Structures are given as structure tokens and as C-alpha cells.
Amino acid sequence: DQQVKQNSPSLSVQEGRISILNCDYTNSMFDYFLWYKKYPAEGPTFLISISSIKDKNEDGRFTVFLNKSAKHLSLHIVPSQPGDSAVYFCAASARSYGGSQGNLIFGKGTKLSVKP
Amino acid sequence: DSGVTQTPKHLITATGQRVTLRCSPRSGDLSVYWYQQSLDQGLQFLIQYYNGEERAKGNILERFSAQQFPDLHSELNLSSLELGDSALYFCASSPTLNTGELFFGEGSRLTVL
Numbered sequence: 001d002q003q004v005k006q007n008s009p010s011l012s013v014q015e016g017r018i019s020i021l022n023c024d025y026t027n028s029m030f031d032y033f034l035w036y037k038k039y040p041a042e043g044p045t046f047l048i049s050i051s052s053i054k055d056k057n058e059d060g061r062f063t064v065f066l067n068k069s070a071k072h073l074s075l076h077i078v079p080s081q082p083g084d085s086a087v088y089f090c091a092a093s094a095r096s097y098g099g100s101q102g103n104l105i106f107g108k109g110t111k112l113s114v115k116p
Numbered sequence: 117d118s119g120v121t122q123t124p125k126h127l128i129t130a131t132g133q134r135v136t137l138r139c140s141p142r143s144g145d146l147s148v149y150w151y152q153q154s155l156d157q158g159l160q161f162l163i164q165y166y167n168g169e170e171r172a173k174g175n176i177l178e179r180f181s182a183q184q185f186p187d188l189h190s191e192l193n194l195s196s197l198e199l200g201d202s203a204l205y206f207c208a209s210s211p212t213l214n215t216g217e218l219f220f221g222e223g224s225r226l227t228v229l
């Protein structure tokens with residue numbers, strides 16, 4: 001039973017356009033959400049996070065939106081660049097409920113391809 | 117380069133065998149995490165250590181064990197290996213206990229034949 005779901009295994013976007021990656025979760029106790037990016041033959045790298053007390057967090061070209069009522073979050077990349085081509089993982093934790101913040105529940109990832 | 121070093125990068129072994137994966141965290145990081153990524157799966161949390169003590173356990177099999185040594189490096193021991201244990205095993209570290217911003221190593225790819 002997947003608690004964090006990324007329903008799109010892949011996404012292809014033209015350079016300069018917006019990339020929108022989606023993530024759904026089922027556990028109401030999740031209160032901290034993160035996005036990680038992974039290139040081939042490398043470990044995941046932290047990209048951006050959001051606490052459940054917010055609905056938006058922005059860092060440069062990357063913005064994460066959280067809709068708690070829908071249990072949905074999305075990552076927007078604007079403008080998309082070829083170097084953004086990677087696998088993006090959504091992750092969640094329940095830190096307020098005694099969960100360790102490093103005990104992350106990951107989705108299966110979405111492979112983003114940005115075409116020049 | 118995340119600063120987290122994992123060895124070996126690749127390992128091929130047979131069913132029933134035992135292997136040890138090693139992880140050196142970033143300098144100064146006290147917390148170490150182990151994650152498993154099987155084919156077409158997301159990363160699954162196995163276990164966390166903080167300054168030598170076990171702090172959280174995930175879906176880690178009883179055949180698997182880990183420890184963190186006084187110099188803060190960590191080892192993940194996998195025994196009585198089965199075909200289904202073939203996976204990429206990631207180690208991650210963080211400076212504190214309470215952060216989800218982890219620094220991952222490149223992973224150790226285990227193949228059980």
C-alpha cells in the first residue's frame with residue numbers, strides 16, 4: 001500500500017516551458033514534504049521542502065505547492081532547462097507525530113526529460 | 117559530490133551469502149540512514165542511527181542489521197541473501213536528527229544470483 005504516489009512515471013517538456021510534477025499522499029499524519037532529484041549513477045539530492053503549515057514554497061525556478069485537503073503536492077519548474085532532466089522523487093514524513101524527519105516515505109519517481 | 121562515501125559500488129554474490137555495505141557520512145554529520153531501492157520502486161527507509169545509537173527502524177528484514185561506529189561510519193550487514201534482496205542500497209547522512217534534508221551517497225548495487 002503506497003502512502004506516497006507519483007502516478008506519472010515520465011514527463012517530457014520543451015526547454016523554457018513549465019514542468020509540473022505531481023504527487024499524492026494518503027497518510028493524514030504527514031506534515032513535511034520534500035522533493036529530491038536524482039541523476040543516473042548518483043544518489044538523490046535534496047531540492048525543496050514544504051511544511052504542512054504552508055501551501056507554497058519557492059526557491060528560484062522551483063516552487064512546491066501543497067493542497068492538504070486534496071492530499072496533493074506539486075513541483076513546478078519554470079523555466080525548464082535540459083539540465084533539469086532527471087528522476088524526481090516526492091517524499092513525506094510525519095515529524096510532529098514522533099516520526100524521525102529522516103524517515104522519509106518516497107514515491108516511485110517521475111522521470112523528467114527537458115528537450116532543447 | 118555529496119560527501120557521503122559508500123563502498124563497494126557494485127557487489128555480486130550468491131543466495132545464502134552474507135555481505136557488508138559500508139558508509140562514511142559527510143564530515144560532521146552525526147545521523148546516518150540506510151535506504152533500499154528495488155527495481156521500479158521508490159526508496160524504502162531501512163534504519164537510522166544518530167551518534168552511534170539506533171533511532172528509527174523502517175521495513176528492515178531480520179536478516180539485515182546495521183551499526184554506527186564511534187568514528188560515525190556505518191555498516192549494513194545483509195545475511196542469508198535471497199534473489200529479492202538485489203537492489204540499490206543508499207546511505208544518507210545529515211548533521212542533526214531532525215531534518216529531512218539528507219545527503220545521499222551514490223549507492224551500493226547488490227546483485228544476488
